[in-house]
Amino acid sequence: MKRNKIYIETLGCSKNLVDSEHMTGILLAKGYQIVANPEESEFVIVNTCAFVNDAKKESIDMIFNMLANTDSKIIVSGCLAQRYAEELVKEIPEVVAYVGTTQFQYIDSVIDKVNNGENNIILTDNVSLILPEHLPRKILTPEHYAFVKIAEGCDNSCTYCIIPQLRGAFRSRRIEDIVDEVKSLVKGGIKEIILIAQDTTRYGIDLYNEFKLGDLLDSLNSIEDLKWIRIQYMYPDVIDEDLVLSIKRNEKVVSYFDIPIQHSSNKILKLMNRHTTRENIIDVLNLIKFHIPDAVIRTTLIVGFPGETDEDFNDLIEFITAHPFNRLGAFKYSDEENTPAYNLPLKIDEEIKEQRYNALMSVQLDISNRMMTNFIDKTLPVIIDEIIEGEPIYMGRTQYDTPEVDGVVYVHTDKKLIVGNIYNVHINDSLEYDLIGEI
Secondary structure, eight states: OOOOEEEEEEOSOHHHHHHHHHHHHHHHHTTOEEOSOGGGOSEEEEEEOOSSHHHHHHHHHHHHHHHHHOOSEEEEEEHHHHHHHHHHHHHOTTOOEEEOTTTGGGHHHHHHHHHTTOOSEEEOOOTTOOOOTTOOOOOOSOTTEEEEESEESOOOOOTTOOHHHHHOSOEEOOHHHHHHHHHHHHHTTOOEEEEEOSOGGGTTHHHHSSOOHHHHHHHHHTOTTOOEEEEOOOOTTTOOHHHHHHHHHOTTBOSEEEOOOBOSOHHHHHHHTOSOOHHHHHHHHHHHHHHOTTOEEEEEEEESOTTOOHHHHHHHHHHHHHSOOSEEEEEEOOOOTTSGGGGOSSOOOHHHHHHHHHHHHHHHHHHHHHHHGGGTTOEEEEEEEEEETTTTEEEEEOTTOOTTTSOOEEEEOSSOOOTTOEEEEEEEEEOSSOEEEEO
């Protein structure tokens, strides 16, 4: 039986990427051919994001782009499908199927149904379904690093966030299942794993009735040939001394803390239902720096939240100046229907949001520029991600940088380096977000 050629376009976060890797693995195991060009395909799967308005627009634009520029049958998967399938099937009837965030595991069956003449399929049941372990997976990142989901969904109920409706309740995977997956990845050549969840710090609370991220790190640290373990999305209200000491004692866990604080104003944090305070955040930052002085800390902020006054915004600027973050990203508040914040009064004009965003990032640019100079004349381990064609330059990352999110290191050398290997690089210059060095 002839199997279709399929192209997969992934939008949004690393969790979406892992879902696409599973779809790719499932389809390859069933004999389908995955192609690199949508124009060669018979099916295009657009794995979408719907976290904020800009992400929704990007997803819609990509769907229409594929409809206009290919003759393929279009399947929409992921968060946009989960959230809006009923509306989209009316607005874009040309799409043959909408597949939600837990139903991607049945992607081969969906394609079979379309091949048998079915159309406008909607498969978005049970957003809190526990996905089976050992689903086939084809890594789509470079061959030396991979993202590993340790949990799915979220129970935090931040007032601005739609994720619980898109991804369901918080569901941890068992430690032994995660360890088995990482061992398999390392056997296949992976050197760095990046642990992801909507909230990694709450890992295990639903399965074991206690937070188990530290125990998971202990288990993963013992895996031979694994070089780096990176953790993303750590919420400040759960970070305690035990967790920090676990990160310190496990030498493969990099000294990199990704802690989205969202704001510094206690008033705004309360409106966001963030379960933390300005004082708690400061305590956490001091705790990390006390035990791991060389730690690099990344955060994410929201500007223009309903009720944010000039005083609140100035508080935020003062906070990041007094407690500078090595890495910082920001979002302009996006008003999402079916969230509690959608009904809050005192909405902020888009023009003011833009002004605050630009002012914040300007301050952070100066902070980053200053902090990057601290690495000059130091020798740092750097994992090589790619060769810059036509130049004797390689591009890599220190332990302080997540791929596709943070900065890079431009490595000058006459030697032939191997992508995926880690080399000691002497840093001799810095840019606003990047470093320059030589072997």
